[in-house]
Amino acid sequence: MLDLKKIRENPDEVLKLLHQRNTDYQLQPILDLDSQQREMQSVRTELQARSNEIGKIIGEKMRQVGANPQREKIQNLKEEGNQVKAKLAQLEPEERELKAKLEALLLELPNLPSETTPMGKNETENIEVRRWGDEFIPDGSHILPHGEIGEKLGIIDSQRAVKVAQSRFVALIGMGAALERALINFMLDRQIEAGYIEVMPPVLINSEALKGTGQLPKFAEESFKCENDDLWLTPTAEVPVTNLYSQEILEGEKLPIYHCAYTPCFRREAGSYGRDMRGLIRLHQFNKVELIKLVRPETSAEEHEKMVNNAEAILQALKLPYRVIELCTGDIGFSAAKCYDLEVWLPSANTYREISSCSNCHDFQARRANIRFKDKGKKGTDYVHTLNGSGLAVGRTMAAILENYQQCDGTIKVPDVLQSYVKTDCIG
RNA sequence: GGAGAGGUGGCCGAGCGGUUGAAGGCGCAGCACUGGAAAUGCUGUUUGGGGGUAACUUCAACGAGGGUUCGAAUCCCUCCCUCUCCGCCA
Structure with missing residues (x-):
């Protein structure tokens, strides 16, 4: 949520920044409601x-x-008290309605891009920041798409998964399951070493939590909702873990807070019919190890860079070629002020595919979820900055391994760092 | 799912219709005392909105939302959450 005071005092500046997202948001309705409400x-x-x-x-x-006496005066x-009350009874609902409308409008506004986010109208204007691991790019001529090789080796079974659920679900069998589990453990172990405290959060979460991180009210159709309860399947661990601290005033010296969390993630993928129908790229359910930080505002830019490095470290340890993309103002997500994507090399498609997205949300989520901090001895509070990044998407990492580590005989070499986890050096 | 108890400030804990943003204690900060400290004493110590350059001022908040009343932390209703016992269960 944007700071209403800032909108009120610098509407032109805010509007200019919103328009950098290549959208046509209007502030006038908000300004009108605000002045009415205050009056x-x-x-x-x-x-x-x-x-x-x-x-x-x-x-x-x-x-x-x-x-007894003075009864008349009383x-x-x-x-008079009754008269005042009558007037209030009229005013109060009106004002509440104004406030609700104002709040609803504010919740629909996306975050303002950071001044360091490159200007651009859409994903074509994103910037490649760096590339790593060109020397590990395999000769792609013999390489089958990961879905195909996975089915062939009997470690991915989508046909049977469809019987149990529907399309865009898979079952991992045997070494497939083992490799997935190994990746989760490996990623968690590395991130814990890097200083993140592991969390296992609820994966069924309420509306308030989704509102806090920005998935609601605007993106309700992206998540699965339980019919009989105010509970949703989490689309990413960012939601439950960040909201762990909602409504809190944290002690300044407790910051920064670093968390990593493995959770399954659930997404409806509405509007992506027909895209990435094969393999592990776009599923309704996938595993992810997420990195979450709550930091002091003045450190968030630096913390963001460090978080990207933590995600990259996993790809480097796995020797998977990737590039780092800095998203432009027209492509960053709703809650993000600045965002880097990590894209891993997928030889079968001869292209890089997103495997991690690391966002600095500044105080946008902190305002929605009301997460503040206070320094001892100083008066007043301030909103924390929240950051989140994949470290990494596990299914897509598996896909990258099945392709980049595919050998001419159709077997998969197990990356060195995973061999102790899966207790073998070759699958198939 | 059934029965009961309860949700008050950073924490503990009183208050159960009248100037209570809230006694008392702990904690924390400042001052005094001290060579320095402990102990002691005094003072201060929530958050949010509005107005004001500021000093300041005003409103709101005792789980949430309604109701009764001139007036509600206190009474009534609904919901949420926590705890205990029973049942069920990985």
């Missing part, structure tokens, strides 16, 4: 002050003289 508030506040005053006077009189005051 109404000052009227209401005065009435309430009078009402409080009447209550006090009556209280005093009752105590001084008991209930009656008059009570009468």
